[in-house]
Amino acid sequence: MGPFSLQKWQASLSNVPMLIEGLGVTLIVSVTGLALAMIIGVVFGVLSSSHWKVARFFARIYVEFFQNTPLLIQVFLLYNALPLIAPKAVIPVTVIGIMGVGFYHGAYIAEVVRAGIQSIHHGQIEAALSQGFSYIQAMRHVIIPQALRVVLPPLTNQAVVLIKNTSILAVIAGGDLMYRGDSYAGNAGNYGPTYIVVGLLYFALCFPLAVLTKKLEDRAEVHGNA
Amino acid sequence: MKKKMLVLVIAFALVLSVTALVGCGTEEAATTGSTGVSSDIQKIKDAGVLKVGVKVDVPNFGYKDPKTNKIDGFEIDLARQLAKRILGDESKIQLEPVTAKTRGPLLDNGQLDVVIATFTIKPDRLLQWNFSDGYYTDEVGILVKKNSGIAGLKDLNGKKVGVAQGATTKDAIEAEIATQKLSIKPNYLEFASYPEINAALESGRIDAFSVDKSILTGYLSSDKVILAEGFAPQEYGIATKKGNDGITEECNTMLKEMTANGEMATLLKKWNLN
Numbered sequence: 001m002g003p004f005s006l007q008k009w010q011a012s013l014s015n016v017p018m019l020i021e022g023l024g025v026t027l028i029v030s031v032t033g034l035a036l037a038m039i040i041g042v043v044f045g046v047l048s049s050s051h052w053k054v055a056r057f058f059a060r061i062y063v064e065f066f067q068n069t070p071l072l073i074q075v076f077l078l079y080n081a082l083p084l085i086a087p088k089a090v091i092p093v094t095v096i097g098i099m100g101v102g103f104y105h106g107a108y109i110a111e112v113v114r115a116g117i118q119s120i121h122h123g124q125i126e127a128a129l130s131q132g133f134s135y136i137q138a139m140r141h142v143i144i145p146q147a148l149r150v151v152l153p154p155l156t157n158q159a160v161v162l163i164k165n166t167s168i169l170a171v172i173a174g175g176d177l178m179y180r181g182d183s184y185a186g187n188a189g190n191y192g193p194t195y196i197v198v199g200l201l202y203f204a205l206c207f208p209l210a211v212l213t214k215k216l217e218d219r220a221e222v223h224g225n226a
Numbered sequence: 227m228k229k230k231m232l233v234l235v236i237a238f239a240l241v242l243s244v245t246a247l248v249g250c251g252t253e254e255a256a257t258t259g260s261t262g263v264s265s266d267i268q269k270i271k272d273a274g275v276l277k278v279g280v281k282v283d284v285p286n287f288g289y290k291d292p293k294t295n296k297i298d299g300f301e302i303d304l305a306r307q308l309a310k311r312i313l314g315d316e317s318k319i320q321l322e323p324v325t326a327k328t329r330g331p332l333l334d335n336g337q338l339d340v341v342i343a344t345f346t347i348k349p350d351r352l353l354q355w356n357f358s359d360g361y362y363t364d365e366v367g368i369l370v371k372k373n374s375g376i377a378g379l380k381d382l383n384g385k386k387v388g389v390a391q392g393a394t395t396k397d398a399i400e401a402e403i404a405t406q407k408l409s410i411k412p413n414y415l416e417f418a419s420y421p422e423i424n425a426a427l428e429s430g431r432i433d434a435f436s437v438d439k440s441i442l443t444g445y446l447s448s449d450k451v452i453l454a455e456g457f458a459p460q461e462y463g464i465a466t467k468k469g470n471d472g473i474t475e476e477c478n479t480m481l482k483e484m485t486a487n488g489e490m491a492t493l494l495k496k497w498n499l500n
Contacts, residue, residue, distance in 0.1 A: 002334075003331070003334045003335075079426075079429070079431065080425045080426065080428075080429040080431065081429070082429075083429040083430050083431065084428070084429050087430065090430060090431070171417075171418065171422070173388075173415035173416055173417060173426075179416070182327075182391060182416075182418070183391055183416050186326070186327040186391035186392035186416070187391065187392060187393075187396070188350075189330045189350075189351065189354050189392070191330075191331055
């Protein structure tokens with residue numbers, strides 16, 4: 001029996017229901033993680049581009065820390081180191097997955113948001129402020145709606161990377177798609193077809209988003225706002 | 227856009243069919259050439275080095291000493307013996323670290339000639355790889371923290387048990403539960419390597435670390451204990467790619483001779499394994 005023999009394909013395909021279960025976990029972590037990343041991203045992105053020095057300083061620290069350390073280390077710290085420091089702090093694995101990708105991609109999305117805000121001509125904010133808008137109001141009604149078109153393509157791109165990064169859960173027995181695939185591949189010695197099927201499932205999640213990114217990019221260019 | 231999709235779908239179909247084809251009938255049985263040496267042995271002779279997959283985290287079997295960076299152990303000595311028999315020089319080995327998960331694929335893709343890495347002989351594995359006769363019998367054990375209150379298998383109900391991916395442990399525990407007619411249900415969490423399972427045990431992520439006892443000895447510390455209970459005898463064999471019958475035969479001859487002339491007993495004593 002070679003690694004890609006027909007029997008192995010059959011065995012792999014009969015195992016798809018278990019992979020679908022893992023896909024469920026991957027989806028939950030992806031969607032919730034993305035929501036968390038968006039919240040973090042918008043908050044720190046706005047802080048990064050504010051003229052308030054202290055806020056900018058803290059936002060920079062956050063962004064630089066999460067962008068310049070591997071996600072794997074962040075997840076390991078949450079999984080293994082935290083309980084050693086605080087025995088009560090045993091966070092469930094799924095939550096660690098959500099926190100892991102949420103914090104990590106939050107930093108990237110913050111940069112996307114900052115770039116979007118800074119792409120809007122400074123005269124816009126000045127005009128808004130001179131009209132009696134507060135800073136927050138100016139952001140909400142003038143800057144962010146314009147910036148949205150600029151940031152949407154890189155945002156969908158972040159979503160794609162985030163989905164792929166949820167596979168980090170495989171390392172901490174997180175029960176996601178990659179873990180299920182790995183588990184079956186390792187225990188049945190059937191890694192060939194299994195990894196192809198797992199790869200295709202990730203592809204099915206990510207490819208539509210990638211197409212959407214492309215579409216949004218085209219649209220942003222048509223309006224000459226790039 | 228539609229055209230692009232079509233091209234993509236076709237490309238995928240091609241990739242899949244190619245892999246399926248590659249999978250069929252690529253097993254070359256070792257043929258004996260005119261020299262009287264089988265082709266798989268000849269390949270090793272031509273390369274001038276025996277590539278062996280070994281464990282580097284199992285004391286007394288295959289262990290890399292962090293102080294000296296040297297890999298040593300009972301299984302390494304077996305590898306040296308094998309190199310001596312095939313190449314006439316026991317130093318002509320190239321040791322590659324493997325884990326329970328990586329050893330099979332590395333044999334399949336030809337990166338390794340043999341694997342001597344606490345590899346349990348099992349019926350379904352015999353369908354995928356060649357195994358020599360057994361050279362050591364071990365049993366599955368359980369490592370727990372001393373203060374965990376776990377004294378045996380029966381205490382594992384609802385507890386989290388860390389096992390290695392690609393290892394036989396989970397099946398062995400389940401079989402033993404059935405044999406003892408226990409009505410317990412442990413939760414199994416799988417990790418890619420033993421150090422990860424150990425880290426999870428130390429941080430309290432899991433309640434027990436279960437694998438062959440020989441492997442567990444490497445993770446003993448003052449606050450942990452290996453339970454006396456052991457089950458599911460595991461026989462370790464030397465594995466090689468399916469169809470490498472010449473190599474398997476050579477391994478079997480070697481093991482028989484070493485048992486007969488007392489070398490095996492000497493080695494076991496040397497590594498405190500008797």
